[in-house]
Amino acid sequence: MRIGVIQFPGTNCERETAQAIRRAGMDPVHHRWNMDKELLSDYDGFVIAGGFSYEDRSRSGIIAAQDPIMDQIKQESRKGKPVLGICNGAQILVESGLVPGAEEYAQSVALTTNRRMDGDEVLGTGFYNAWINIRLDESPKDCAFTLDCVEGEMMKIPAAHAEGRFLIPDELLSYMIEQKMTIFRYADDQGDYQTDFPVNPNGSVYNIAGICNREGTVLALMPHPERVPEGDRIFSSMRMYIERFGPFDSQRATLSIDPEVLTGPCRPERYIPETISDQVVIALVITDNEAVSVENALRQRGIAAAVKKHVHWEISYEESTSLAEREEILKRIDKSGELYNSNKEFVLGSSLTEEPSARSFLVREKEDCIGDHTTHALKSWFSIEGIAQISHGVIWTIIPDDKEHAEQTITQVENTHLLANPIAHRRMIYEDRSERV
Secondary structure (H helix, E strand, O other): OEEEEEEOOOEOOHHHHHHHHHHOOOEEEEEEOOOOHHHHHHOOEEEEOOEOHHHHOOOOOHHHHOOHHHHHHHHHHHOOOOEEEEOHHHHHHHHHOOOOOOHHHOOOOEEEOOEEEEOOEEEEEOOEEEEEEEEEOOOHHHOOOOOOOOOOOEEEEEEEEOOOEEEOOHHHHHHHHHOOOOOEEEEOOOOOOOOOOOOOOOOOHHHEEEEEOOOOOEEEEOOOHHHOHHHHHHHHHHHHHHHHHOOOOOOOOOOOOOHHHOOOOOOOEEOOOOOOEEEEEEEEOOOOHHHHHHHHHHHHOOOOEEEEEEEEEEEEEOOOOOHHHHHHHHHHHHHHOOOOOOOOEEEOOOOOOOOOOOEEEEEEEOOOHHHHHHHHHHHHHOOOOOEEEEEEEEEEEEEEOOHHHHHHHHHHHHHHOOOOOOOOEEEEEOOOOOOOO
């Protein structure tokens, strides 16, 4: 029984993943992203290991999700072969659309920046590493990875991630609960679902730690069962499923969800700055590797375009703030070092590009954790008064190689969702650098 352990550049959990597979009585086979993808047909199942694929460039999992090997894994999963994604592997499954398994693998769920919550108060954001409890929320028979578990089973296993907060549109979440797809949820020691930190370590909707597709054959799980023996039942369940249903054929599973329950991506709006605001656009002194990775991912998919990336800050002021006061606030903000590191970044004083066929998009998280944190830091730590809100975003500029078919290229780029996940982000057309307003 051979299980492919899928590795991308930046994967770092392949060894403990292989050990867990062996403990379950199966044979792990390390399969790197650049190996012959046709070899995947020889495996009985797959585990996409955790780590930081492509250094989480653009956002966690999205570059790996564009890799041709994921197209082959989709084909293998349609045969009914089990696919487990752990931590970064879960992010890759979400970004590739394998979970929850919408029609045409449309993105309908997001894994985004952690928010450690106490009621309405944000206690912290970003990376978090701790032991947590997860509880089996459905019948063990509902998922290929829980067959060896008992009803309501609890596991205490490690969590270690920065973007593990599940965001799911309300209508889709109701559907997934009804279809028994919310497999694991964060719980306290008594098995109760407390929504606040530390029981819910990242602010996930419905305390979700792991979701599966409707057939129960693909599981995206944020905590790390492979690191401890207590998580072994997830792998022994995988073995039981393969023994029960293999060898697999192309008729076993269908990956589809009623499209009426999905919130699909909408066309981008035009960015309009706040009435009283300034914009600060930041560029790197050296090559921006995130832009390089996005460009390489596009070209690998046959989309010929250059990519530029800039950080965007919008500083909005209280209504009573005068122009002279705004000038002084900007000087103090610049001196604080909160917006950029002057050793490697600088404030862009020119347009983003001179190429007329280019298109720029400003992407912001719908829940702007970075902007909120920066606002708090400048007002509380640096005592800068007059600020209403700091908003953070990224400007992606797409410069098509083929100028005559630029619009077609731009549309192709948008359809990859490399720039933004429609569930977690706002994507706005940015008409180059706006003047002070």
